[in-house]
Amino acid sequence: MTPAKGSLLLLALLFAAPTGPGRCAAQEGESTRYVDALRREYPDVHDLLFRVERAHGVLFGQLAAEGDAVRATGEDVPTFGFELDMVERLTQLVQGEGTADDVADEASAGFAVLGERAAAIIAYGNAFYREVLGILADPLVADPRGAVQEAVDRYLSRPEVALPSAPKSMDILYDHPYHEAFRRGYLDLDGVIWSGHWLKLAATEPLTDLRTHEERAAGLDTVMTRYYAKLSYGEPPQFFPSELPMAPAICPGLIFTNTEVAIIWDNLTMMQEVLADVLAAPDVTDVRAALEATVDHFMDPTFEITDQGGWESMALAHGIFFQGGYPLAVMTRSELNSGGHAAHLRGGGHIVIPGMPG
Numbered sequence: 001m002t003p004a005k006g007s008l009l010l011l012a013l014l015f016a017a018p019t020g021p022g023r024c025a026a027q028e029g030e031s032t033r034y035v036d037a038l039r040r041e042y043p044d045v046h047d048l049l050f051r052v053e054r055a056h057g058v059l060f061g062q063l064a065a066e067g068d069a070v071r072a073t074g075e076d077v078p079t080f081g082f083e084l085d086m087v088e089r090l091t092q093l094v095q096g097e098g099t100a101d102d103v104a105d106e107a108s109a110g111f112a113v114l115g116e117r118a119a120a121i122i123a124y125g126n127a128f129y130r131e132v133l134g135i136l137a138d139p140l141v142a143d144p145r146g147a148v149q150e151a152v153d154r155y156l157s158r159p160e161v162a163l164p165s166a167p168k169s170m171d172i173l174y175d176h177p178y179h180e181a182f183r184r185g186y187l188d189l190d191g192v193i194w195s196g197h198w199l200k201l202a203a204t205e206p207l208t209d210l211r212t213h214e215e216r217a218a219g220l221d222t223v224m225t226r227y228y229a230k231l232s233y234g235e236p237p238q239f240f241p242s243e244l245p246m247a248p249a250i251c252p253g254l255i256f257t258n259t260e261v262a263i264i265w266d267n268l269t270m271m272q273e274v275l276a277d278v279l280a281a282p283d284v285t286d287v288r289a290a291l292e293a294t295v296d297h298f299m300d301p302t303f304e305i306t307d308q309g310g311w312e313s314m315a316l317a318h319g320i321f322f323q324g325g326y327p328l329a330v331m332t333r334s335e336l337n338s339g340g341h342a343a344h345l346r347g348g349g350h351i352v353i354p355g356m357p358g
Contacts, residue, residue, distance in 0.1 A: 191240025
């Protein structure tokens with residue numbers, strides 16, 4: 001088998017969703033016995049997370065077409081009605097109108113517009129996410145921390161598709177030619193995606209902080225309820241996050257369990273945001289080259305790297321409230337003296353989670 005065919009096969013396997021009991025192709029590709037645990041223990045959460053993942057793939061495909069259409073006009077004005085229609089469609093998808101399988105092909109095609117390498121990295125990262133969540137959800141795992149570390153080691157053993165486990169500085173979001181193109185052009189649509197990022201992080205908190213199945217199930221129900229509320233155009237916290245959700249703000253329990261996992265997930269989140277910027281930018285001249293450059297930067301273990309303390313402070317300075325709030329406790333106002341990204345830019349006081357490096 002040629003390397004190209006092997007990569008395409010890996011991509012197809014990793015994007016495949018479990019559709020019935022037993023081991024399926026996706027699970028074989030992930031080489032782990034843990035991937036069934038979340039579906040077995042918390043099937044509603046498992047289903048929602050797959051719908052959110054597929055919605056992200058659909059977005060990439062539609063955003064690529066929208067970007068091409070806008071650039072063809074020579075203007076920088078988004079297509080009328082595009083954002084409203086997409087927000088409605090993605091919201092319906094994640095709320096369960098239809099199943100994730102209904103858009104499986106469209107989602108895979110959407111990820112594929114990013115290029116074979118980017119799509120494989122995202123698929124591998126999503127599979128890693130499901131594996132770790134399965135470990136945390138599995139009551140039969142005697143040593144969750146040890147099992148999670150083994151999962152990290154397996155993930156990092158594929159350096160051609162594994163993102164670095166050293167944290168990228170948030171500067172990587174802003175120090176590129178097309179920074180915030182997606183955010184500026186499609187604010188609510190980006191908010192839908194950021195709500196999904198919040199959900200993926202928030203879903204870990206009941207599994208790291210609570211012990212019994214009943215407590216965990218209730219906690220996950222709370223997380224799902226708060227996620228759906230974020231899609232309602234209400235008042236904060238029942239609204240889209242206005243800052244990119246990151247692990248130190250949303251799931252400190254995961255960091256105590258395994259810092260590398262949290263860092264890898266944040267790196268994956270930021271990479272997808274920059275890829276969306278490229279697709280949406282009205283002034284990009286070579287979309288394919290810009291996408292490849294983005295992947296190069298995120299895969300480079302030396303590019304825009306910070307230390308753990310800098311990563312934690314960077315995330316917390318943007319405000320827990322603005323990133324969607326605590327998963328298991330209600331926040332009705334900001335914990336900061338200034339708002340969101342402004343706090344980061346103003347170089348406010350050093351913020352740390354108790355027990356973490358200062």
